[in-house]
Amino acid sequence: MQGFKQSILVSIWFVFLTFPLMAVRVNTADRIVEWRWMNMLWVAVASFVLSYAWRYMLARKQARNKSEESGQQQGRVQVLLEDMGFRYRAMGVLLVLALIFPLVFDTYQNTIMISALIYVVLGLGLNISVGLAGLLDLGYVAFFGVGAYSYALLNHHFDLGFWAILPVGGILSCLFGVVLGFPILRLRGDYLAIVTLGFGMIFKVVLENWSDFTFGPSGIANIDKPGLFGIDMNIDGSTLYIYYIMIALVVFTILITNRLRNSRIGRAWIALREDEIACVAMGIDMARTKLSAYALGAFWAGMVGVLFAAKTTFINPASFTFMESAIILSIVVLGGMGSILGVILGAFILILLPEYMRAFSEYRMLAFGAAMVLMMIFRPQGIISNIRTKYEYKGLREETDNG
Amino acid sequence: MLKINNIQTYYGNIQALKDVSLEVKEGEIVTLIGANGAGKTTTLMSICGITPPRTGDITLDGDSITGLSAEKIVQQGIVQVPEGRRIFPDMTVFENLEMGAFLRTNKQLVQQDLNYVMTLFPILEKRKNQLGGTLSGGEQQMLAISRALMARPRVLLLDEPSLGLAPLIIKQIFDIIKQINKESNTTIFLVEQNANQALKLADRGYVMENGAITLVDDADRLLENDDVRKAYLGL
Amino acid sequence: MAEKHKLLEVKGLTMDFGGLRAVDSVSLDVCEGEIAALIGPNGAGKTTFFNCVTGIYTPTKGDILLHPKGLDTRRLNGLKPNRVTEMGLARTFQNIRLFADMTVLENVMIGRHCRTKSGIFRSILRSKGVRQEEQEIVEVSYQLLKKVGLADFANEFAKNLPYGAQRRLEIARAMATDPFLLLLDEPAAGMNPQETAELDQLICKISEQDRIAILLIEHDMKLVMNISNPIYVMEYGKKIAEGSPQQIKDNPKVIEAYLGEETDA
Amino acid sequence: MKRIHALLTAVTLVLGVATGGFAADTIKLGVAGPHSGDLAPYGIPAMKAAQLVVKKINATGGVLGKQVELLIQDDQCKPEIATNTATKLVTEGADVVLGHICSGATKAALGIYKDAKVPVMSPSATNPPLTQSGDYPNFFRTIASDDMQAKMAVDFAINTLGVKKIAVLHDKGDYGKGFAEFAKKFIEESGKAEVVLFEGITPGAINYDSIVGKIRRDKAEALVFGGYHPEASKLVSSMKRKRLKVAFISDDGVKDDSFVKVAGVAAEGAYMTGPRDLSSIPLNATATSEFKTEYGTDPGAFFQEGYSAALALLNAIEQAGSTDYDAVVKALQTKYVETPVGTIKFDDRGDAEGVGFSVYQVENGNFKELK
């Protein structure tokens, strides 16, 4: 009964709230006022129903928090994922699936998949600085842009090929990260976020204005696709080719970020995220560690930027807006900060879902925004929370053997 | 008047209070003493609703106040002077006092209390328009007590009013606590590390160790009790 | 008796925050093999003193000198915390500062960071040397966990440990940096008597077996009196007493500082 | 292993046959452009135009006796999404494509259409290299390219208005900056006037007072602006507020009813280039009234061009008698078609012949064509 009353109130409140925007449509240009009373009914009904769902979910979340406090329990998936054997097998299956995917589906699907894979690498790269080292970067797309423009420009002026530039793009972007990283290392948290946001914006403005160098807003067209011993490929062929390059790049990225994460450097990043002061007190050089995380994150964006330019064959500053940075960040956070598998899943969901929801194209950004909020409220650890690394201790085995 | 029955308070997974029970009767000065980290501050925060206990019950005049929000508890007349004084640093002394009377609506009575605390601590009158953060430690403590008095508390909770203060000022402050207790019949629950001073002031005392009450007695007797000394100096 | 080798020598350390003098020309030595204690009522400036020594604050005045055995004397003033740790001085924190979302073992492994050196590229390549180093880190860390009695929890998240265990983990983590001097900030806070007793043994073990000198801040007097000598007492930022446990116990100034003025009792 | 391989081959074969083997019983018209996001106002009118045209044609029996099916895809004007969109349209079997709207997205997508042999017609992509570079033989447009407009604007300023000092501004976008750069080039080439100021303004900024002050300081007699109407209205309003009286000359992106309605009196006297007056063309009136009955408002930007492009594409298929690429392209290049922008055919680079351009001036809230 109380819930009913509450829902009625919520319903009334939302009718009031949405009234001017939903019920009225004014076209001041043509001097037309349109009244849409039916919308109010929809709002009333929807908010009534949703408020029930909302309360139910909140109650469930609270119950879960309680049970976690008294004793922790893990989801079944999480347990399964921590089983190394299962992980290796699952990865093998995924890889096989990824390899036969383009043979089964058409070029469009491949193109979409390439986009998603690009975001996988971007997510994994940003995951290094945000997920592992805890440095919030809202201008990450700039590094992506550096990679894309390095290829586009070097290809345009010097006719350098994709394979030559792939590492160069990464390295340039990495250098760019170091140069930008230096002055802002002492900034913490939110300040870092706003400064990186500023850098992202400056980057775009420079792209737009420095016409002599970047060709300004009209961009660079006819960028070469990746070559394969000079074989001429049609669109299907080259899409397929790029798809496999992309798969290789993703595997490469996963391999290396995974190795980094489980290395001495990676542990230092995580420690930095957890507690800066304890971290330096343990003898970790904060400046160097931060810088390495920032620059390595940039490196992947640069690499995949090269591939991006090669895939679209045309780039202009419009591809490097703040929204892109926000989407990449959302991938990392939705997927689960610090978790490689999570980031991959996050990228697939955020990039593929809107693609396949094209039918509802008008509503998909609305849903996207709402999903971000709801995820944070009801599953803040992301789809897959970070999996703890287990280290093997040789001595232990010997001891038990002997004993 | 204020009664705590078997409360257990946790910070996350860590149990800070283990089955704590104690009672403060009307008009009394009761002190809770113990070494650092024993759980004294947590006891106060549990009473005030900032860290509500997970189990157990707290009553005021027989009515349960467990689980009430902090502002409701203030409304009931339980007001705390927290550890470290917690003056609003960027507000003037006068504004800090006003904040103390936040829940009160009778302007006349508030004015009356304002005059009262100004007579208790004449220095505050002088510092009226100075920012709270610029006061000295002793002045801040006086301000913190005055701010709490502005709420006309029935039970005044004091958390380590002697912390970091010079002996002379501690004495001054303890005298005034006594005065407050006498003049306006305010019940006082005093948490202190400075056992000698606190026990001299109080009627009764509780000794806390590791989140549990280990001794209860009249203050005079506790003052003589060697166990108290042990709890502190590990003799 | 021969003069003991001074490992840490602090001379006239002063720290001001704005107008507030939190530490007022405090001098203190820690010699080889000692378990020294720094005590005093709340707010006396002990933690600030620690923070100055470990490089978190740069002191206003005074000298902090480290005399590692067989090496040159180093002046620590103004060095960054990580440099101080590299020189062999490790610490724990009053409000436990573990890496909550890392496992117990990983926490200790972080301590090994400054004693290992594989860089980014070698980590990517994961050469034999790196693997060996990793294994060594794991083994050293594991041994340390065993020493503090946490080996069974190696793969738990640090945040899920009970309070007392977290404190011990902090000690293990600090030990992993191979210090010759360990600074413990209230290691017994929040522990129950049994845990405190275990801690007592652990600290003695560290001092005797590993030959690490210890300077601790502690409120648990029983612990302090049991294990430490000398004891330094601070009040209002100043050092008011130093000496053996017995001297400290009998020192009226100390008693006054702790229990309040007793003159008219 | 061998078995898996065989299976795979079989799967691919079956799928290949399945996709390739469908009998085409409809004519598929792809429509691509921004339908969401901040640039949606430039994409949606063309999309609606296509819907109107198809509805009308289907009602009268379709093309070549087949119904026309619309495949509508949103590209948000982003190059990377445009390539996905293009691939999607190609795999769905679009015979011809109306789009894309933004030049950048168009450039990114064209390669895919070219490989798939799909003729593409944009109602709005005015970037000159699209037709002039010769890289995109499958590209057509129903709008004149930026350089044509810029040339006309500059000629008008120099020869008709006789100004000597010109400020050239743009909105940093590909369209606006392209136009401005051409304008600058033509002014300098003419030798009759000088460019005293060439700058980009920030779209979305609260005011342009600084730049207006600068125009005054540099004593420009005319302002040539490349960009869209929201910034243009802010500029002219700012100029009016600041009592700066210089001729304002802009492009087709500004020749929009919204410009007059937003800027109000400040718009009076402003010049802009645009397709020549279409009101005399009967089809134009028809299209507009169709839109008004359907949606109740005035059509927005690029509606006429979109409508024309849809007509031209479908007409070409009808004329060619099939959806064969070469035949359709040939029909586009040879057969005239009546559209709201005039009776047009396309030259071999893809620009529409017969799309006339004029200079307009705002007079009493209307665009008046200057002969």
Next chain:
Amino acid sequence: MDYFLELFLGGLTRGSIYALIALGYTMVYGIIQLINFAHGEIYMIGAFVALIVAGICTIYGFAGISVLVLAAIAAIIYASAYGYTLEKIAYRPLRGAPRLSQLISAIGMSIFLQNYVLLAQTPDFLPFPSLIPEFAFMEPVAHIVGSSELVILMTTVITMILLTLLIKKTKIGKAMRATQQDMSMARLVGINVDRIISLTFVIGSALAAIGGVLVASYIGQVNFYIGFLAGVKAFTAAVLGGIGSVPGAVLGGLVLGWTESFAAGYVSSDYEDVFAFGLLVLILILRPAGLLGKARKQKV
């Protein structure tokens, strides 16, 4: 000289708008340390509601400054209601969650609100009826300042004075300051902190709505996307001035406005934004807490 004055005033106009919006960021940040990324959208909703009210009025034949006032009142009410609801839905359930989660939620809300207005209304730019009576100054004053600028400046000044009075003099304002300075102490004196947080959102939103109405009537057009850039700029202003500090937000807004204006006037408007953000980076490097911000000391 009058060129300088012109730039100065142009910057002042811009800056006062930034300041109005920045106040919302700074007040919210001061209390719960959250970057309310959706604040720009609240500004946009304010402008849109004003447009709807003013549009209906003018279409039915009313005009003049009273319509503007009515529109402004509606905008303030609705923006406040949206701000209030925003806090309840997107931020309150996340109280105590990691900062990053809150920020993501805020970004999500920003995207949601933008698209909500896009779908419920129109993607087009809509003209805002001109309701401020134009009156002309004499030359050369006229080309430095006009009536719309005067309205903006006066409204801003009055709003700032009212806000200052509210914060300094009223009980509720003092409670807000107390909460900002020490949240748990504020609870201990009986302040309902949740209510104060809601109120902060309401006041911040109202200020943004005022900014929205001013801009809408000044530039004469509104669409669903205007909140983004304004939001980013205002946030920059807030950080520049020292986030959490109310006078800092005002100063930051003005400094940013002037920087942009002078950069555009004396250098080139091509790189206006580069100057704006460059200044931000520079100031944060030199004074990490912003111009008037106070560095929070971290307890070790």
